[in-house]
Amino acid sequence: GLTAKEQLDPFVLIKDEVSEVTDRLRSMVVAEVPELTSAAGYFFRAGAEGKRTCPTVLLLMASAISMGIADGLENKPRARHMHLAEITEMIHISSLIHDDVLDDADTRRGMDSLNFKVGKKFAVLAGDFLLFRAFSAAVSLDNTEVVSLLATAVNNLVTGELMQMSITPAQRCSMDYYLQKTYYKTAALISNSCKAIAVLAEQTTEVQALAYQYGRHLGIVTAPILFAMEEFPEVHEIVEQGFDDPLNVKTALKYLSKSQGIERTRSLAAEHAKLAASAIDDLLDSEDQVVLNSRQALKDLAQKFMRRTK
Numbered sequence: 001g002l003t004a005k006e007q008l009d010p011f012v013l014i015k016d017e018v019s020e021v022t023d024r025l026r027s028m029v030v031a032e033v034p035e036l037t038s039a040a041g042y043f044f045r046a047g048a049e050g051k052r053t054c055p056t057v058l059l060l061m062a063s064a065i066s067m068g069i070a071d072g073l074e075n076k077p078r079a080r081h082m083h084l085a086e087i088t089e090m091i092h093i094s095s096l097i098h099d100d101v102l103d104d105a106d107t108r109r110g111m112d113s114l115n116f117k118v119g120k121k122f123a124v125l126a127g128d129f130l131l132f133r134a135f136s137a138a139v140s141l142d143n144t145e146v147v148s149l150l151a152t153a154v155n156n157l158v159t160g161e162l163m164q165m166s167i168t169p170a171q172r173c174s175m176d177y178y179l180q181k182t183y184y185k186t187a188a189l190i191s192n193s194c195k196a197i198a199v200l201a202e203q204t205t206e207v208q209a210l211a212y213q214y215g216r217h218l219g220i221v222t223a224p225i226l227f228a229m230e231e232f233p234e235v236h237e238i239v240e241q242g243f244d245d246p247l248n249v250k251t252a253l254k255y256l257s258k259s260q261g262i263e264r265t266r267s268l269a270a271e272h273a274k275l276a277a278s279a280i281d282d283l284l285d286s287e288d289q290v291v292l293n294s295r296q297a298l299k300d301l302a303q304k305f306m307r308r309t310k
């Protein structure tokens, strides 16, 4: 049996299901050409899977809004939720692979990036392949709203990446621009997928909205330097120039330490964690222990995410 602490640990709670998702992912990325199979499967190999936050959050959300996890694959809605977790993870990995090509990154998750390993051309095609596999699996779920939510998420990912690439000096100084870009890049996939979980569970629009809000608040992070800029107008010019120049980084850090930037970032992150938790608290009361544990786990996860900004 699990200890009391383990019973609330989100990763322990659904460890077996997340492993099952991981196993299925490996078989889903098999292509006609062996080179493509190995490139597309690069981040799904044993030891390369990362923290698998997406599947964990989505399966906990599925439990938090509906039935227990005991039925496993006998339970059809659960199987559909697991497919959605697989699909979301594939989209996530696809976006990271493309991002590393765009950023010319050599590493990812403490390993060689895929572009470093197999070259840009193969990496781009592997990312495309994963995206296509994700959407063909989504089509199999036979729910147009779910496909549409995932399409919105990918549209947002691309838009966020473009907003970052095409940023003007004035936009660099705008908190609104920053938050919009951040939402698109880091929160849109999880928020839309959380909503898709509720759609698949045939939940009310209220529950769909709460699931979406949870994902949105979980994914949002902020830039301390923009707060520092409000206190020290001198920082404006540095932010406008961007941080390619190491001297700018050094100067910005100096101002940051004199400012309330870090504290304000922390309290905003705490605010988001609180809002994520209140989306969960606004769900209808339940007596089911699995549902309650899953809700607690989602709230704990939001706290844990908040601490990352500390």
Ligand code: FPP
Residues within 6 Å of the ligand: 091, 092, 094, 095, 096, 098, 099, 100, 102, 103, 105, 127, 131, 154, 157, 158, 161, 185, 186
């Ligand atoms: C990481 O940003 C990048 C993302 C979270 C999204 C990237 C999105 C695209 C490349 C658009 C294409 C999307 C698909 C689905 C094919 P980062 O470079 O700021 O952070 P990191 O490299 O340190 O993780």
Ligand code: MG
Residues within 6 Å of the ligand: 099, 100, 103, 105
């Ligand atoms: Mg990058």
Ligand code: MG
Residues within 6 Å of the ligand: 099, 102, 103
């Ligand atoms: Mg990038």
